[in-house]
Amino acid sequence: MFDWLIVGAGFAGSVLAERIASQRHESVLLVDRRSHVGGNAYDCYNEAGILIHRYGPHIFHTNSQSIVDYLSQFTQWRTYEHRVLAAVDGKLLPIPINLDTINRLYGLELNSAQLEEFFASRRETVEDVRTAEDVVV
Structure with missing residues (x-):
């Protein structure tokens, strides 16, 4: 007999089960069709003993x-x-665009305040913002 039945041992189910057990001191049966908890964030060792991300x-x-x-x-x-x-x-630049991106792209040495002036x-x-490019412009 259990106080709670939780179906799904992914992030939400695992955290909920842990919180009920540790905070309410009630028993929980956590079931999942997979043989492990953690959902897609699951690591295991393969046949060669190497830790892999199965999903x-x-x-x-x-x-x-x-x-x-x-x-x-x-x-x-x-x-x-x-x-x-x-x-x-021909340059490799950080994305999303930041201060370093602008400085390297244009060969500048701006600080944050100067970047605002530059922009x-x-x-x-x-006039009519319709695309992501319009937002950047």
Whole structure:
């Protein structure tokens, strides 16, 4: 006998089961059609003993320290930095566009305040904004 039945052991089901068990001190039966918890964010060792992401890579992003603290009870973190570069005029530039992108693209050394002035001096008026390009212009 259980106090709760939760169907689905992905993120939502796993967290809900843990919270009910640890905070309410009630019993939970957590079921899933897969043989593991964590949904698609599941790692396992293959036949060669190499840790793999069975359902593809997963990257976690948050600015909330309380979420990091909570999840750190259940996992160890691997530091990862994801950087996207675009090839523009023979240069590899960071995307989304930031201060470094503009400085490298135009050979400048602007600070944040100067970047605002730079953009203001080149701003064009678009009467009818209909596309992503219109927004950038």
